[in-house]
Amino acid sequence: MTAAVKIDVARLDAWFGRVHAVKxxxxxxxxxxxxxxxxxxxxxxxxxxxxxxxxxxxxPGARAxxxxxxxxxxxxxxxxxxxxxxxxxxxxxxxPNPFPAMSIRDNVIAGLKLNGLPRDTDEVLERxxxxxxxxxxxxxxxxxxxxxxxxxxxxxxxxxxxxxxEPEVLLMDEPASALDPIATARIEExxxxxxxxxxxxxxxxxxxxxxxxxxxxxxxxxxELVECGPTEQIFTNPKESRTEDYxxxxxx
Amino acid sequence: MSPAxxxxxxxxxxAAAPSPAIRLRALNLGDRTYASALVSFxxxxxxxxxxxxxxxxxxxxxxxxxxxxxxxxLGTDWNPVSGSFGALPFIYGTLVTxxxxxxxxxxxxxxxxxxxxxxxxxxxxxxxxxxxxxLAGIPSVVYGLWGLFVLVPILRDPVExxxxxxxxxxxxxxxxxxxxxxxxxGVVLAIMILPTIASVSLEVLKTVPAPLKEGALALGATxxxxxxxxxxxxxxxxxxxxxxxxxxxxxxxxxxxTMVIGNSPSIHASLFAVGxxxxxVIANEFAEATTKLHTGALAGLGLVLLGLAVALNGLARLxxxxxxxxxx
Numbered sequence: 001m002t003a004a005v006k007i008d009v010a011r012l013d014a015w016f017g018r019v020h021a022v023k024x025x026x027x028x029x030x031x032x033x034x035x036x037x038x039x040x041x042x043x044x045x046x047x048x049x050x051x052x053x054x055x056x057x058x059x060p061g062a063r064a065x066x067x068x069x070x071x072x073x074x075x076x077x078x079x080x081x082x083x084x085x086x087x088x089x090x091x092x093x094x095x096p097n098p099f100p101a102m103s104i105r106d107n108v109i110a111g112l113k114l115n116g117l118p119r120d121t122d123e124v125l126e127r128x129x130x131x132x133x134x135x136x137x138x139x140x141x142x143x144x145x146x147x148x149x150x151x152x153x154x155x156x157x158x159x160x161x162x163x164x165x166e167p168e169v170l171l172m173d174e175p176a177s178a179l180d181p182i183a184t185a186r187i188e189e190x191x192x193x194x195x196x197x198x199x200x201x202x203x204x205x206x207x208x209x210x211x212x213x214x215x216x217x218x219x220x221x222x223x224e225l226v227e228c229g230p231t232e233q234i235f236t237n238p239k240e241s242r243t244e245d246y247x248x249x250x251x252x
Numbered sequence: 253m254s255p256a257x258x259x260x261x262x263x264x265x266x267a268a269a270p271s272p273a274i275r276l277r278a279l280n281l282g283d284r285t286y287a288s289a290l291v292s293f294x295x296x297x298x299x300x301x302x303x304x305x306x307x308x309x310x311x312x313x314x315x316x317x318x319x320x321x322x323x324x325x326l327g328t329d330w331n332p333v334s335g336s337f338g339a340l341p342f343i344y345g346t347l348v349t350x351x352x353x354x355x356x357x358x359x360x361x362x363x364x365x366x367x368x369x370x371x372x373x374x375x376x377x378x379x380x381x382x383x384x385x386x387l388a389g390i391p392s393v394v395y396g397l398w399g400l401f402v403l404v405p406i407l408r409d410p411v412e413x414x415x416x417x418x419x420x421x422x423x424x425x426x427x428x429x430x431x432x433x434x435x436x437x438g439v440v441l442a443i444m445i446l447p448t449i450a451s452v453s454l455e456v457l458k459t460v461p462a463p464l465k466e467g468a469l470a471l472g473a474t475x476x477x478x479x480x481x482x483x484x485x486x487x488x489x490x491x492x493x494x495x496x497x498x499x500x501x502x503x504x505x506x507x508x509x510t511m512v513i514g515n516s517p518s519i520h521a522s523l524f525a526v527g528x529x530x531x532x533v534i535a536n537e538f539a540e541a542t543t544k545l546h547t548g549a550l551a552g553l554g555l556v557l558l559g560l561a562v563a564l565n566g567l568a569r570l571x572x573x574x575x576x577x578x579x580x
Binding site for chain 1: 374461463464466467468469470471472473474477481482485486488
């Protein structure tokens with residue numbers, strides 16, 4: 001990898017109260033790379049993800065320590081406003097969570113409205129929905145309720161919503177785990193297209209998904225980073241026996 | 253489309269008689285007993301409501317036909333001795349005091365609920381909730397007493413002169429600062445309905461799914477913006493319900509209002525003026541209502557109050573329904 005380092009995590013620890021959920025994790029993600037984070041449930045991979053845009057600290061009793069650099073600037077630095085950080089580091093959740101009381105259109109531009117509607121919203125609307133591969137399906141009902149969409153469409157709407165604020169990084173927390181195989185395939189295609197522009201960190205339970213979509217794969221176990229490397233190597237020739245056992249399905 | 257044979261076979265299957273097991277279940281004795289018990293409980297409730305309305309109407313009938321229902325509602329003169337019954341000043345008093353109460357209590361109550369649900373440190377939540385519940389438990393006569401001996405003097409000086417000085421260009425804040433009157437009643441009502449609005453709103457806000465709020469925060473919303481774009485729209489209908497509950501209590505509140513409103517049938521634009529409310533008249537006059545006409549008039553006031561509550565409820569529901577249907 002010759003690309004510049006976009007996200008540089010060093011010795012990151014995260015706690016929920018007294019539970020040590022992420023233990024001393026160090027990972028680097030290159031610009032426009034896709035990092036897949038795999039591991040069994042409760043291994044700290046979602047918590048790791050939520051530390052990158054400082055969503056973790058919103059849970060009562062949760063805290064994090066360590067260094068997370070975004071383009072060389074410490075995300076946990078004293079002068080960083082997490083609100084502004086989250087506009088640079090977008091997030092897509094496990095279950096589609098469109099705003100139910102808003103139309104499809106308003107959902108997409110909700111983040112822009114927070115910034116005070118700076119540009120031509122119709123242009124943003126079409127661009128983001130097109131990028132999220134949803135435009136053709138919803139262009140005739142932009143004023144309708146997002147709840148009338150299928151789960152997969154709702155998830156793509158949430159991706160469009162995250163793209164509208166023009167983030168540099170996209171965090172995806174098991175974005176396809178609540179979807180059927182066809183919708184999952186569409187999300188994966190989308191990840192392929194989005195990596196042209198964005199740096200993506202993808203948490204997934206699905207090892208095939210990690211293998212298909214990512215450049216780098218990190219394997220977490222019990223809060224520790226066991227191994228991180230090029231995806232192909234992790235799946236074909238891992239250094240650690242625990243990684244091998246997990247990716248070959250011996251446990252987890 | 254070609255799978256016509258498939259459709260045909262499906263149709264045949266559906267046409268076949270249901271198996272005995274399915275038919276038996278429809279006759280399940282426990283279910284039927286349960287269902288009919290529920291229906292009769294529900295019916296009983298409706299019947300009681302119906303009996304109350306019908307008997308009130310029967311009681312009010314002599315006065316309504318003597319005065320004429322329109323004149324009864326729109327007339328402004330109330331004199332039981334001369335047999336003149338016009339309820340408008342009381343309707344006005346009830347509406348104005350309830351409006352003042354809603355205007356004061358909704359922002360505070362909903363704000364308190366939002367604070368407790370979204371912003372407050374956990375340690376603060378319990379004591380504040382406890383204080384709110386305590387407010388809800390105070391009997392209304394105690395509110396009235398407090399209003400009369402504590403609130404009214406404070407309103408007389410300095411609150412009303414202050415309002416008159418700076419907001420006196422509005423007709424609402426003109427006239428002599430007496431203390432007693434619409435404003436005093438409205439403030440007491442506001443305090444009384446605050447716990448209802450705050451606690452019901454809080455329960456509703458607690459049901460907002462965390463992922464929805466996180467969705468807003470992940471877009472770079474501040475906590476307040478997340479409340480505005482995610483929590484409040486989700487909780488809107490429920491908060492509206494909380495306000496309706498509060499309004500219902502304000503409309504019907506008798507004792508506390510009677511003690512501070514001044515009990516004088518008059519219609520004034522100023523909130524400083526004394527007035528009268530529908531429940532207060534009924535409470536003050538029921539003991540001396542000896543003639544059929546007078547009792548009939550009080551029953552008529554009861555009907556008007558009931559109608560007012562139903563009408564406002566219906567209106568509010570209509571409003572909520574419309575905002576919700578806009579997206580469907």
